[in-house]
Amino acid sequence: AQKITQTQPGMFVQEKEAVTLDCTYDTSDPSYGLFWYKQPSSGEMIFLIYQGSYDQQNATEGRYSLNFQKARKSANLVISASQLGDSAMYFCAMRGPWNTDKLIFGTGTRLQVFP
Amino acid sequence: NAGVTQTPKFRILKIGQSMTLQCTQDMNHNYMYWYRQDPGMGLKLIYYSVGAGITDKGEVPNGYNVSRSTTEDFPLRLELAAPSQTSVYFCASSGTDGYTFGSGTRLTVV
Numbered sequence: 385a386q387k388i389t390q391t392q393p394g395m396f397v398q399e400k401e402a403v404t405l406d407c408t409y410d411t412s413d414p415s416y417g418l419f420w421y422k423q424p425s426s427g428e429m430i431f432l433i434y435q436g437s438y439d440q441q442n443a444t445e446g447r448y449s450l451n452f453q454k455a456r457k458s459a460n461l462v463i464s465a466s467q468l469g470d471s472a473m474y475f476c477a478m479r480g481p482w483n484t485d486k487l488i489f490g491t492g493t494r495l496q497v498f499p
Numbered sequence: 500n501a502g503v504t505q506t507p508k509f510r511i512l513k514i515g516q517s518m519t520l521q522c523t524q525d526m527n528h529n530y531m532y533w534y535r536q537d538p539g540m541g542l543k544l545i546y547y548s549v550g551a552g553i554t555d556k557g558e559v560p561n562g563y564n565v566s567r568s569t570t571e572d573f574p575l576r577l578e579l580a581a582p583s584q585t586s587v588y589f590c591a592s593s594g595t596d597g598y599t600f601g602s603g604t605r606l607t608v609v
Contacts, residue, residue: 388541390541419598427587427602427603427605428600428602428603429542429589429591429600431597431598434597475541475542477542483549484530484547484549484555485530485549485593486532486544486547486557487532487542487544487591487593487598488544489534489541489542489543490541491540491541492539492540
């Protein structure tokens, strides 16, 4: 069975510093995709970044990068130069079996950025 | 494009009442999903559909039903509301252009 684990319920970071949010996954499927979503207090799900299991390079999107370590089954999100607006819940998710495209979510990490 | 539209945004139900959460997408996505999110938790899959006329259970289907008569619509039915169904419900769809989430329905059962 596929599983996503986020072990950090909450994280604090000072503005302009970098922060890493941890995510480990478990799957027996050789083809999978990993996602990070941001959920601000307003509640919407905002897509941040995607990494495919066959991608050779780590994904980057602006201040977001994904530290993908396939052998360790980890897909950590790195946010550089944190901003106050980054304060939110962050969810790691994995795309399920190819014929269903389901997303399986972790329990999330609440990030708080302080001045 | 409107993307994924969910209605209503908020609803209060009494125990034992029934209701339908509506979800419509205009992206011609084959795959659609219903998730629930309990306070401080991640999203859990209730039901999903891989195309019109095809639905299947997710992780937490008890107390819910779905139908998919068209590509666009994927309503979620609660037959006998229980306090345990107090949650935020998200509808989503996916296609070659990725996943799109609705803005959510906040449901309280009292």
